[in-house]
Amino acid sequence: MRISEVAAKSGLSIDTIRYYEKSGLCPPIARGRDGTRQFTAENAEWLTLLSSLRDTGMPTKDMRHFAGLYQTGDATIPERKHLLLEHSRRLEARHETINRCKALLAHKLARYDRILGQSS
Amino acid sequence: MRISEVAAKSGLSIDTIRYYEKSGLCPPIARGRDGTRQFTAENAEWLTLLSSLRDTGMPTKDMRHFAGLYQTGDATIPERKHLLLEHSRRLEARHETINRCKALLAHKLARYDRILGQSS
DNA sequence: ATAGCGGGCTGGAGTAACTTCAGGTCAAGG
DNA sequence: CCTTGACCTGAAGTTACTCCAGCCCGCTAT
Numbered sequence: 001m002r003i004s005e006v007a008a009k010s011g012l013s014i015d016t017i018r019y020y021e022k023s024g025l026c027p028p029i030a031r032g033r034d035g036t037r038q039f040t041a042e043n044a045e046w047l048t049l050l051s052s053l054r055d056t057g058m059p060t061k062d063m064r065h066f067a068g069l070y071q072t073g074d075a076t077i078p079e080r081k082h083l084l085l086e087h088s089r090r091l092e093a094r095h096e097t098i099n100r101c102k103a104l105l106a107h108k109l110a111r112y113d114r115i116l117g118q119s120s
Numbered sequence: 121m122r123i124s125e126v127a128a129k130s131g132l133s134i135d136t137i138r139y140y141e142k143s144g145l146c147p148p149i150a151r152g153r154d155g156t157r158q159f160t161a162e163n164a165e166w167l168t169l170l171s172s173l174r175d176t177g178m179p180t181k182d183m184r185h186f187a188g189l190y191q192t193g194d195a196t197i198p199e200r201k202h203l204l205l206e207h208s209r210r211l212e213a214r215h216e217t218i219n220r221c222k223a224l225l226a227h228k229l230a231r232y233d234r235i236l237g238q239s240s
Numbered sequence: 241a242t243a244g245c246g247g248g249c250t251g252g253a254g255t256a257a258c259t260t261c262a263g264g265t266c267a268a269g270g
Numbered sequence: 271c272c273t274t275g276a277c278c279t280g281a282a283g284t285t286a287c288t289c290c291a292g293c294c295c296g297c298t299a300t
Contacts, residue, residue: 056221
């Protein structure tokens, strides 16, 4: 698969994918004889997961750690599982944060409406 | 109110508060004769709102714009209302992103469990 | 066959939003 | 009087990208 296809699939930008490879967040990608990256389906799936983790706020050092475990092999699955469970908990926290913000916005918007109502 | 109190209240770090003042994200804070910042209750409330908006992913240029409107006065309330409504929609999108990620994590975790179950 | 595309490559500079640091002021306590 | 703690400033450092200049390669229209 070409880099542009993986970008479309994963939601990461082409530059970000190259950056991720350079900084060890994904395994080194095989190259064609012209130097272009040839992504396997597994590569693409991995980057899609990273994209999702990033978008939901996983710190990159965790991502880096996770990537290291992934490249080490199946023996690290218990630890990877632990990391993903931890992230699930972070998702709950984010969910809470969003709800609190929603409530705050509702409060502010109500106040704005009161002010606008008064002046008209 | 002292900066440390506002930091505790708002959830922003002391450094971030100073940075926000310097870059115009909050109105200039009054100073005591020793040069320390003396926050009003309104200042503190504003920073708390900014903290919440930041934590839920409002781009800082929007925050800057919003801050400009705030400092201009009540005439800008309709536009501020519009910005907050827009942010509400972004919150929904984030909510979706989190849910998609949850589903993905559940999928990965199930796969890990299958692998671990097999090998035991 | 050659000129112009489109897509990919690299190394390096630029950016956003903080964060950390060095060095200094001031008020209060022992 | 000296230290401690909270605060100040300007500047440098960090993270995670993002953009850019300059180059290669294969394709296709002339």
